[in-house]
Amino acid sequence: MSAAKRPYWLPEGCPPWCLRVPEHSNDDHPDDRTHAGEDASVTLTAADPLDLDGEAEEMRLYLLQHYREREPLIWLGRNETNQGGHLTLDEAEELAGELRRLVKIARDE
Numbered sequence: 054m055s056a057a058k059r060p061y062w063l064p065e066g067c068p069p070w071c072l073r074v075p076e077h078s079n080d081d082h083p084d085d086r087t088h089a090g091e092d093a094s095v096t097l098t099a100a101d102p103l104d105l106d107g108e109a110e111e112m113r114l115y116l117l118q119h120y121r122e123r124e125p126l127i128w129l130g131r132n133e134t135n136q137g138g139h140l141t142l143d144e145a146e147e148l149a150g151e152l153r154r155l156v157k158i159a160r161d162e
């Protein structure tokens with residue numbers, strides 16, 4: 054997006070990973086001035102369903118950053134609910150490392 058077309062509240066533009074570049078606008082509510090990036094999901098075959106709607110249970114992850122925050126966070130949560138939490142990038146790396154460590158132990162690697 055060229056500087057002329059950027060919302061006034063976003064003078065420096067989006068981080069390179071933001072997928073909302075064309076959606077940001079001057080009239081976005083301040084709470085909604087959030088960059089959002091790649092998402093991913095993992096189907097949870099062993100999890101009890103949160104509700105019995107027949108949909109597969111998923112762990113969902115995506116990058117987000119409010120325009121006034123200094124770095125992105127990663128949302129990690131169940132399905133489309135608010136059951137989950139935000140991780141800093143350092144916390145996400147730590148979590149990934151701990152997951153790898155536990156998988157190796159479980160597989161006796």
Ligand SMILES: [Zn+2]
Nearest residue numbers: 067071074088
């Ligand atoms: Zn953005």
